Amino acid sequence: MLVGYLGPKGSFTHGVASHAFLNDELIPYESLTELLKAFEQEAVSAxxxxxxxxxxxxxxxxxxxxFHHGDIQTVAEIVYPIQQQLLVAKKDRPIHEIYSHPQALAQGKAFIDRYYPKAKLEMTASTAYAARYVSLHPEKTIAAIAPLSAAHEYQLYVQHKDIQEMAANYTRFWILGKKAVEMPTSLHHTEDKVSLALTLPSNQPGALYKALSTFSWRNINMTxxxxxxxxxALGEYFFIIDLLMEKEEWIHFAFEELSAMEIAVKVFGQYPVYTVNEKEIEQ
Amino acid sequence: MLVGYLGPKGSFTHGVASHAFLNDELIPYESLTELLKAFEQEAVSAxxxxxxxxxxxxxxxxxxxxFHHGDIQTVAEIVYPIQQQLLVAKKDRPIHEIYSHPQALAQGKAFIDRYYPKAKLEMTASTAYAARYVSLHPEKTIAAIAPLSAAHEYQLYVQHKDIQEMAANYTRFWILGKKAVEMPTSLHHTEDKVSLALTLPSNQPGALYKALSTFSWRNINMTxxxxxxxxxALGEYFFIIDLLMEKEEWIHFAFEELSAMEIAVKVFGQYPVYTVNEKEIEQ
Known part of the structure; x- marks a missing residue:
């Protein structure tokens, strides 16, 4: 089976894909939109x-x-710990520029402010791109913030380990597919959820409150x-809601009630949630 | 009075500051965090x-x-139309790279996909930085997505006009200050609002629903x-809520009720909202 992921090689998404799909061919895509289009056009099966x-x-x-395109279903969620490393081509040199994805630069902000307050920050399309750029320019006094897998992939040194702002830094990843996938035993099944988007009828004050009522009085747990x-227009929203899948029948009653109130429900998937332990990543 | 704004010169925020403060000294800051810190430390008055x-x-x-720092108050909101231009140093050349802030690249996505599907996209810290970069490298076949004010500021040509995805593209700006500011008559006062952040007691299912009840049954309009x-941790949130300031007393009753439910309320400000017409920007 062909499995697409947000590349390049060495990205966090690559790490997740490697843990979830042990025997499948993994194919990197340059951007999320390209990957999602490839999945819709069946160039990849997941x-x-x-x-x-x-x-x-x-x-x-x-x-x-x-939300805006087609009808793509999520078949599993993987909660993956995010550990960011400061990677360099040559150890212990001064660092004048730090490259990374804007989210990783934000996550490393406290670290950068403390150790490299004068470093110039440069945004890249992904953490792995930043690592690749640093490895291609060994003469420059630059560093990348990227995962450990990127250090392996691009032969970089870890100048500082685990620089992210908080110990408890996790990312949720979704596996999109046509049917349920069996996960390897290194992933731990913790709960089941359903994710949906609600669009409220416009100019109906309190519509969100009514929508939440349908879950609240049934004691459906919203996570x-x-x-x-x-x-x-400014001020018009849709709402992403995750519910614990404890009482499947009650959730379907709630959906019927929402539809009777002219609140549109788009279900992104009903899926098992898995976690990956930090120790399993460090190998 | 000294007024700080998110720079550099020619940014949208500069445009807003120029419309709101006709006779004050405007000071650009390189990042939002630097600007917010400067305001907290009273280096600027607004x-x-x-x-x-x-x-x-x-x-x-x-x-x-x-939310996370101090007690900064918003004294006015300005709703400003966002019109993005494709700017070049020399007209009618091929364009191989397009520079801009990630949000502006996102807003110009439909345009780029249609007219420059092969152009490489490069992220910059702001639209105005992108314009400055293009003006500093006239030999390169590159373009910036930036506002008209940046074209004036950096002597660039408008290769394509108003390329943003939607006609109705607006940004809300807040004026932070110690006291109310009087706005010039070119700005139109439309309504009054209050903005707040709610933090719910953890492990209390349905707390958000209860919080919204306090507004809903009083017919307070949530925008x-x-x-x-x-x-x-993953799955713990605070909530940003804007309310129309139509019934001030009722809103204060709602706040007291929230506090009795151990729901923390942080008020960002109670302020008038002003709009700027598109025609006033094109001059």
Missing amino acids: AVVPVENSIEGSVHETIDYL KIESRPLKT | AVVPVENSIEGSVHETIDYL KIESRPLKT
Whole structure:
């Protein structure tokens, strides 16, 4: 089976894909939009995409695409610890520029402010691109913030280990597919969820409150709610909601009630959640 | 009076600051965090910061700083139309690379896909930096996506006009200050609002629902709700809420009720909202 992931090689998404798909061919894509399009056009049978980070919040490119385009289903979620390293081509030189993805630069902000307050920050499309750039320019006094897998992939040194702002830094990844996938035993099944987007009828005050009522009085546990702009006008939103899949029948009753209130429900998937331990990554 | 804004010269925030403060000295800051710190340390008496765009959503760096740091008050909001231009140093050459802020690249995505599908996209810290870079490298076949004010500031040509994805593209800017500011008559006062952040007691299911109840049964009009990660663990959020300031007394009753429910309320400000017409920008 062909499995697409947000590349290049050595990215966090590559790490997740490697843990989840042991015997499949993994194919890197340059951007999330290209990857999502490739999955829709069946160039790959599954796709691994980042959805939300515990510090930086939702990955809007993923969420917006799933909401605005077609009918893509999530078949599993993997919660993966994010450990960022400061990588260099040659050890113990001064560092004048630091390259990384904007989210990784944000996660390393406290570290940079303390150790490299004068370093110039340069944004790249991904952490792995930053690592590749540093490895291609060994003469420059530059560093990349990227995962350990990128150090292996591009033969870089770890100048500082685990520089991210918080110990508890996790990212949720979704596996998109046509059918359920069996996960290797190194992944731990923790719970089951359903993710959906609600679009409220416009000019109906209190519609969000009514929508949440349908879950609340049934004691359905909501683990996430987030508004995203509908891209029509300032102040118009859709809502991403995650529910624990404890009472499947009650959830379907709630959906029927929402539909009777003219609240549109788009289900992104009903899926098992798996976690990966930090120790399993350090190998 | 000294007024700080997110620079450099020619940025959208510079445009907003120029419309709001006709007779004050405007001082550019390189990043939002530097600007917010300068305002906290009283290096400037007021600051102009972007808060939310109708397509890309909230500006997290602003929202997160106001939530996590000190007690900064918003004294006015300005809703400003965003019109993006494709700027070049020399007209009608091929364009191989396009520079801009990630949000502007996102807003110009449909345009780029149609007219320059092969152009390499390069992220910069702001649209105005992109314009400055293009003006400093006239020999290169590159372009910037930036506002008209940047074309004037850096003597660039408008190769394509108004390339943003939607006609209705607006950004909300907040003016931070110690006291109310009087706005010039070119700005139109439309409504009054109050913005706040709610932090819910952990492990209390349905707490968000209860919080929204306090506004809903009083018919207080909520114009925005957005969750942001608390940065403690995956799945813990605070909520940014905007309310129309129509019934001031009722809003204060609601705040007392929230506090009785152990829901923490942090008020970002109670402020008038002003709009700027598109025609006023094109001069």
